[in-house]
Amino acid sequence: MVLLALSALILGVLWGAFGPDGTPIDLIQIHSDWILYLLMFLVGISVGLHRGIVQRIKEHHVKIFIIPFGVVTGSILGGLLAALLLRIPLNQGIAVASGMGWYSLNGVVLTEMFGATMGSIGFLSNLMREMLSFFCIPIIARRLNYYTCIAPAGATSEDTTLSMIVRYTDEETVVLSVFNGVLCSAIVPVILGLC
Amino acid sequence: MDILIVMMIGVVIGAKIFPKKFKRQNEIGQMVCTILLIFAMGLMLGNRDDLMSQLSSIGLVSLVLALGGILGSVAIVYLLTEWLMKPKKRRRE
Known part of the structure; x- marks a missing residue:
């Protein structure tokens, strides 16, 4: 699956850079929202087929906030350490890392807050986070635990990277992943406002 | 939503x-x-036409910040879930 994903990514980049415009291939990009909806619908069916999952989520109770809490504090701490290492202002490092993979928003907001260069770094860094997440989710599922697969995905764990979490973990983790993504996406603008 | x-x-x-x-x-x-x-x-x-030129100038800073966010999140979520949530570990495929 990782090989298949990597090939799809490389083929996509090559076609985007060198392929002709106006072919039916463009439809995939234009309608990627609908593909995501279809994926979510099919994932929903998987969750529905899995009896007892609602029960297991209920058993977690307030513990469902553990993962989003860890993702947010981990991103902030990681950004802080990276800023120290890079010798850039701490609030800027935190602002980039607390984008948690949401590159479109982070790029725009950081351009406004700190100028075009920081904006580009915010965009690129969060895009890298999303890409790297794709390829470290299978490793985390094998070496650490299923819940931790949600951590690198951050705010994208409800959409793009969810597909990898669906593939490599179980239905319960998928539900927690969607919950984490929604919550993190809501928190990102708040943290950026505080930087 | x-x-x-x-x-x-x-x-x-x-x-x-x-x-x-x-x-x-x-x-x-x-x-x-x-x-x-x-x-x-x-x-x-x-x-994106500017992708390659951007990569060479701000690529490393962006990568370090991305890794910081990923490693920080993974470390804290792993510790918290092992401690509080009794996670399952299973190999699929």
Whole structure:
């Protein structure tokens, strides 16, 4: 699956850079929202087929906030350490890392807050986070635990990277992943406002 | 938010009417969607003309910040879930 994903990514980049415009291939990009909806619908069916999952989520109770809490504090701490290492202002490092993979928003907001260069770094860094997440989710599922697969995905764990979490973990983790993504996406603008 | 609504509709259909024998077909459908989404992401990247020049100038700073966020999140979530949530570990595929 990782090989298949990597090939799809490389083929996509090559076609985007060198392929002709106006072919039916463009439809995939234009309608990627609908593909995501279809994926979510099919994932929903998987969750529905899995009896007892609602029960297991209920058993977690307030513990469902553990993962989003860890993702947010981990991103902030990681950004802080990276800023120290890079010798850039701490609030800027935190602002980039607390984008948690949401590159479109982070790029725009950081351009406004700190100028075009920081904006580009915010965009690129969060895009890298999303890409790297794709390829470290299978490793985390094998070496650490299923819940931790949600951590690198951050705010994208409800959409793009969810597909990898669906593939490599179980239905319960998928539900927690969607919950984490929604919550993190809501928190990102708040943290950026505080930087 | 609309993504949640779509998923909830799927959950209800899966729980009430979806025949269990099509479970495998459903999983294949998910895989096809995933591959198409990743391909679409590649298209988006390839379409950006400034991608390569940006990579050379701010690539390293961006990468270190991305790794900082990933490693920080992974470390804290791993410690917290092992401590508080009794996670499962299982190899699939």
